[in-house]
Amino acid sequence: MKDEDSKGIRLSRQRETILAELRKVKTHPTADEVYDMVRKILPRISLGTVYRNLDTLSNRGVVLRLGGAGTQKRFDGNPAAHPHLRCSVCGRVDDLEWPFALPDLPVEHSMGYVDLRCDVEYVGICPTCAGKNN
Numbered sequence: 644m645k646d647e648d649s650k651g652i653r654l655s656r657q658r659e660t661i662l663a664e665l666r667k668v669k670t671h672p673t674a675d676e677v678y679d680m681v682r683k684i685l686p687r688i689s690l691g692t693v694y695r696n697l698d699t700l701s702n703r704g705v706v707l708r709l710g711g712a713g714t715q716k717r718f719d720g721n722p723a724a725h726p727h728l729r730c731s732v733c734g735r736v737d738d739l740e741w742p743f744a745l746p747d748l749p750v751e752h753s754m755g756y757v758d759l760r761c762d763v764e765y766v767g768i769c770p771t772c773a774g775k776n777n
């Protein structure tokens with residue numbers, strides 16, 4: 644039981660380490676950044692293994708995969724629906740302090756889709772990038 648997570652996936656040691664490292668940070672790292680974090684613990688892990696495990700974890704809803712077409716995918720160890728701020732210049736993603744509950748989509752509007760979550764992202768220019776323009 645110990646090496647099964649709440650979604651019933653049998654976790655390899657590599658996947659466990661990837662998940663543990665991802666849950667430690669709030670920076671929403673890219674796969675390459677996750678690779679750098681995990682490599683400090685498992686020096687022989689390959690980038691491909693990190694990519695594959697991140698895909699599996701996000702496909703099963705254990706972690707969130709952020710970013711649409713054209714932006715580098717970022718990963719979030721917190722799988723609960725929560726809103727984000729993303730910088731359109733450097734790609735940084737922050738959790739947004741949000742005073743309201745995200746609305747559930749009424750079933751009559753869901754057009755047959757299931758497992759819906761609300762994915763809210765505000766896009767702007769972060770303080771660091773905004774400062775560079777002054």
Ligand SMILES: [Zn+2]
Binds near residue numbers: 770772
């Ligand atoms: Zn920025």
Ligand SMILES: [Zn+2]
Binds near residue numbers: 671721725727738
């Ligand atoms: Zn987040």
